[in-house]
Amino acid sequence: MHIDELDTPAYVADLDLMERNIASMAEHCRNLDIGLRCHTKSHKIPEIAHWQVKAGAIGICCQKLGEAEVMAAAGIENILIPYNIVGPRKVERLTRVAKRTEIIVAVDDEITARGISDQAEKDGCRVNVIIELDTGTQRCGVQSPEAAATLAERITDLRGLVFKGVMIFPSHPEARDFLAETIERITGKGIPVEIISGGGTGGEENSKAMGCTETRSGSYIWEGMERLSTSAMLNPERCPCRMICTVVSAPTPDRIIIDGGMKTFASYPPTPYGHIIEHPEAQIYGMSVEHGHVDVSRCAHRFKVGERLSVIPLHQEMALNLHDELNGVRGDQVEVIWPVAGRGRVK
Amino acid sequence: MHIDELDTPAYVADLDLMERNIASMAEHCRNLDIGLRCHTKSHKIPEIAHWQVKAGAIGICCQKLGEAEVMAAAGIENILIPYNIVGPRKVERLTRVAKRTEIIVAVDDEITARGISDQAEKDGCRVNVIIELDTGTQRCGVQSPEAAATLAERITDLRGLVFKGVMIFPSHPEARDFLAETIERITGKGIPVEIISGGGTGGEENSKAMGCTETRSGSYIWEGMERLSTSAMLNPERCPCRMICTVVSAPTPDRIIIDGGMKTFASYPPTPYGHIIEHPEAQIYGMSVEHGHVDVSRCAHRFKVGERLSVIPLHQEMALNLHDELNGVRGDQVEVIWPVAGRGRVK
Numbered sequence: 294m295h296i297d298e299l300d301t302p303a304y305v306a307d308l309d310l311m312e313r314n315i316a317s318m319a320e321h322c323r324n325l326d327i328g329l330r331c332h333t334k335s336h337k338i339p340e341i342a343h344w345q346v347k348a349g350a351i352g353i354c355c356q357k358l359g360e361a362e363v364m365a366a367a368g369i370e371n372i373l374i375p376y377n378i379v380g381p382r383k384v385e386r387l388t389r390v391a392k393r394t395e396i397i398v399a400v401d402d403e404i405t406a407r408g409i410s411d412q413a414e415k416d417g418c419r420v421n422v423i424i425e426l427d428t429g430t431q432r433c434g435v436q437s438p439e440a441a442a443t444l445a446e447r448i449t450d451l452r453g454l455v456f457k458g459v460m461i462f463p464s465h466p467e468a469r470d471f472l473a474e475t476i477e478r479i480t481g482k483g484i485p486v487e488i489i490s491g492g493g494t495g496g497e498e499n500s501k502a503m504g505c506t507e508t509r510s511g512s513y514i515w516e517g518m519e520r521l522s523t524s525a526m527l528n529p530e531r532c533p534c535r536m537i538c539t540v541v542s543a544p545t546p547d548r549i550i551i552d553g554g555m556k557t558f559a560s561y562p563p564t565p566y567g568h569i570i571e572h573p574e575a576q577i578y579g580m581s582v583e584h585g586h587v588d589v590s591r592c593a594h595r596f597k598v599g600e601r602l603s604v605i606p607l608h609q610e611m612a613l614n615l616h617d618e619l620n621g622v623r624g625d626q627v628e629v630i631w632p633v634a635g636r637g638r639v640k
Numbered sequence: 641m642h643i644d645e646l647d648t649p650a651y652v653a654d655l656d657l658m659e660r661n662i663a664s665m666a667e668h669c670r671n672l673d674i675g676l677r678c679h680t681k682s683h684k685i686p687e688i689a690h691w692q693v694k695a696g697a698i699g700i701c702c703q704k705l706g707e708a709e710v711m712a713a714a715g716i717e718n719i720l721i722p723y724n725i726v727g728p729r730k731v732e733r734l735t736r737v738a739k740r741t742e743i744i745v746a747v748d749d750e751i752t753a754r755g756i757s758d759q760a761e762k763d764g765c766r767v768n769v770i771i772e773l774d775t776g777t778q779r780c781g782v783q784s785p786e787a788a789a790t791l792a793e794r795i796t797d798l799r800g801l802v803f804k805g806v807m808i809f810p811s812h813p814e815a816r817d818f819l820a821e822t823i824e825r826i827t828g829k830g831i832p833v834e835i836i837s838g839g840g841t842g843g844e845e846n847s848k849a850m851g852c853t854e855t856r857s858g859s860y861i862w863e864g865m866e867r868l869s870t871s872a873m874l875n876p877e878r879c880p881c882r883m884i885c886t887v888v889s890a891p892t893p894d895r896i897i898i899d900g901g902m903k904t905f906a907s908y909p910p911t912p913y914g915h916i917i918e919h920p921e922a923q924i925y926g927m928s929v930e931h932g933h934v935d936v937s938r939c940a941h942r943f944k945v946g947e948r949l950s951v952i953p954l955h956q957e958m959a960l961n962l963h964d965e966l967n968g969v970r971g972d973q974v975e976v977i978w979p980v981a982g983r984g985r986v987k
Contacts, residue, residue: 300729300987334929356930376930377888379899379946382647401889404945432931433889433897541724542748542780550780552726556961557986561908582681582958583703583723583986584779598751599726611929614903615961617984637964639904640647 294627296537296620301601302553303537304616308623310533311514312344318494318513319349327501330354330373330490332511335610337635338619339367341514352395354509358383359638365394367634373397373490375425375460375509377405377433383640384412388420397421397488399460401433403447406454413453421457422448423488426475428461428468438471442478449484458488461505464496469503476504495521515609527568527605535570535603536612538585543598547590551602554580558604559611570603577604641974643884643967648948649900650884651960652967655975657880658861659691665841665860666696674848677701677720677837679858682957684982685966686714688861699742701856705733706985712741714981720744720837722772722807722856724752724780730987731759735767744768744835746807748780753795760800768804769795770835773822775808775815785818789825796831805835808852811843816850823851842868862956874915874952882917882950883959885932890945894937898949901927905951906958917950924951 296305322329328351333342342353342364352371355361361372371394378387378398387409390396400406400422413420424441427434435441441459448456459479461472476486491500494510501508513521517531525531536557542550558580560566566577566585572592579586585604589596606612613619614636621629643652669676675698680689689700689711699718702708708719718741725734725745734756737743747753747769760767771788774781782788788806795803806826808819823833838847841857848855860868864878872878883904889897905927907913913924913932919939926933932951936943953959960966961983968976 300727302986376899377897377945379886379888380647401891402945405888408946427891430928431895432891432928432933434891436891539726541726541752544748544774544779544781544783548778550724553986555958559906581777581779586779598724598749599755611902615984616986637962639649639900639963 296622296625296627297601299537299620299627301537301539302557303620304613304618305535305537305620305622307533307535308621308628310517310531314514314517314533315345315348317518318510321518322497322508323349325497325501327497327505328507330507330509332356332509333364333635334360335511335514336613336619337363337633338631339364339369339634340631342367342369351507354511355635357638357640358386359640360635361396362386362390363635363638365390369394371395373509375399375462375490375492377401379405379408384408388412388416388418391420392416392418395421397423397457399423399425400444400448401425401435403444406444406448406451410451410453419453419455421455423458423460423490424448426459426461426471428463428471429465430462434462438474438478441475442482445479445484446482456484458486458490460490460492462492464491464493464500464503464505466499466503472503512610527607529570529605532605532609534605534609534612536567536606538602538604540596540598540600540602543596546595547588549587549589549596551585551587552583553585553604554583556582556615557612558585558606559608559615560606565607567604567606570605572602643969643972643974644948646884646967646974648884648886649904650967651963651965652882652884652969654880654882655968655970657864657878661861661864661880662692662695664865665857668865669844669855670696672844672848674844674852675854677854677856679703679856680711680982681707682858682861683960683966684710684980685978686711686716686981687978689714689716698854701858702982704985704987705730706987707982708743709733709737710982710985712737716741718742720856722746722809722837722839724748726752726755731755735759735763735765738767739763739765742768744770744804746770746772747791747795748772748782750791750794753791753798753801757798757800766800766802768802770805770807770837771795773806773808773818775810775818776812777809781809785821785825788822789829792826792831793829803831805833805837807837807839809839811838811840811847811850811852813846813850819850859957874954876917876952879952879956881952881956881959883914883953885949885951887943887945887947887949890943893942894935896934896936896943898932898934898951899930900932900951901930903929903962904959905932905953906955906962907953912954914951914953917952919949
């Protein structure tokens with residue numbers, strides 16, 4: 294199927310660029326000698342996760358339990374959920390997945406650990422646990438090395454849990470002492486720390502320098518190592534994603550309207566919203582819910598209703614979260630149409 | 641099922657409040673003697689559309705063809721698509737729907753009208769068409785009464801099309817002359833104008849004063865007439881929507897983290913993100929992709945991991961667009977779990 298046969302708006306990924314991004318991050322982590330744990334929240338598509346594992350990733354990461362269920366059902370075998378799993382329904386689902394595949398889950402509170410432990414004991418299984426440290430995000434995570442060590446001790450006392458180590462986010466060099474003291478205190482209690490998980494695409498060197506055994510990196514798949522290292526603008530040579538749109542209105546010579554807005558691009562004011570590959574001088578200056586408003590006053594080209602444009606969205610991962618399908622293309626041919634299987638698994 | 645049995649994050653609509661909103665807008669439009677055409681983009685759930693029609697709406701409105709297909713398949717019989725339908729795949733789908741139910745579609749360009757006409761002729765059916773006027777949105781729409789009249793004439797010449805009238809957006813009083821002159825020019829050519837469609841919840845009086853036969857109103861279902869007329873803040877007595885969330889981390893006495901972030905709430909910086917019903921003094925001050933960050937420093941209550949909170953999202957319609965299900969509750973009982981059938985129908 295030719296790409297022009299896709300109805301619009303159609304979310305498309307250039308497979309050559311995507312594979313290059315997958316390969317280059319895998320190589321980067323091999324060179325650094327750090328485990329790559331791909332954060333699949335960036336795509337939520339099991340086959341892509343398998344490609345990442347084949348390229349050398351030690352496992353994957355899912356931000357929500359529902360996404361982990363999707364990935365486990367697709368045969369992914371090593372999944373970290375860096376998210377506190379809380380509540381009776383969730384821990385029951387967690388132990389179900391943990392019986393089938395290698396699951397590691399983060400906790401930052403004894404209540405959370407105890408909830409998982411109770412269910413694991415009931416279900417006769419064991420769940421691997423790491424402790425999240427708040428190394429600067431001011432989000433989740435224990436606040437001090439003492440608190441981490443105390444919690445590690447509790448976890449080793451709880452049935453059904455296997456203490457595996459710690460995770461940090463972000464991997465800021467300023468947090469080196471926090472991390473080092475935590476490891477020292479935990480191992481000082483005779484508890485081994487097998488996993489030290491660092492976080493964030495672009496932070497691989499920092500994670501390695503801080504002593505992490507693995508890095509949770511995800512967004513590199515869409516944005517490419519080059520863009521990440523240079524902070525260059527959205528570039529068709531670097532970013533695999535394109536939203537194929539149709540010009541649905543050309544009301545004035547200076548303005549065209551495309552058939553994607555906030556519910557297609559997940560872009561909200563202020564600008565920029567994206568990059569139009571065929572006409573880089575055209576500027577998407579606004580979006581309503583289902584329309585994109587484009588200033589074409591600097592374009593020599595006179596646009597007509599029905600023309601198709603390829604737009605690299607500013608928020609590529611957030612945009613994908615609105616779509617049920619991702620079209621993998623090679624050149625101008627549609628090679629695969631993936632259901633975005635993990636989309637909407639907010640629970 | 642008790643509301644506490646829903647796993648979180650769970651999007652919930654209070655049915656009593658929703659029904660009150662449906663009834664009060666229907667009454668408002670009856671009192672104004674203007675047709676109410678409910679914009680279902682606000683919910684995308686066929687049963688709610690049927691409730692709106694039963695309450696007195698003359699029909700519905702769908703912003704995307706895919707949503708119209710869903711509504712037609714659920715037996716809704718009068719659907720306006722105020723959106724230019726462009727491209728061979730779309731016009732084929734449009735005529736398929738138009739054969740089964742009453743469809744009216746907006747156009748603002750002869751190319752668009754001709755595309756629909758060609759397909760309608762091929763399929764042996766007729767499609768009702770109205771012309772969109774740009775009355776101040778600077779989005780789609782013809783730019784002058786002359787252009788509208790010329791296009792109306794073209795449409796009456798094209799086979800398979802039935803010219804029905806015009807639509808405006810927004811219904812600003814400043815556009816009164818534009819609208820009046822357009823009607824005069826079109827009727828002056830002997831072409832009757834049956835439909836004059838005004839747009840926007842809250843603009844019903846303006847639409848009536850400008851001579852509109854109908855108003856496209858949608859968001860009132862979530863926000864209520866009172867909130868719309870007073871611009872009051874998110875209020876549990878007025879807004880039916882709640883996102884039931886769980887506290888998944890309580891890392892410091894001043895901060896809790898809930899299990900919904902940007903991919904649950906469709907809220908992006910800057911604040912506010914929503915209103916926590918049980919603790920109005922708690923403030924959601926930030927969101928990452930899957931976490932909501934809440935400042936609880938002004939709360940006397942000491943929060944614990946596992947507590948549940950009910951949050952009214954700032955962007956209630958955008959949030960619903962991220963969810964596959966909406967839970968209709970009455971009091972503390974879940975009365976219905978609706979699939980958000982039109983969600984993701986971006987094409």
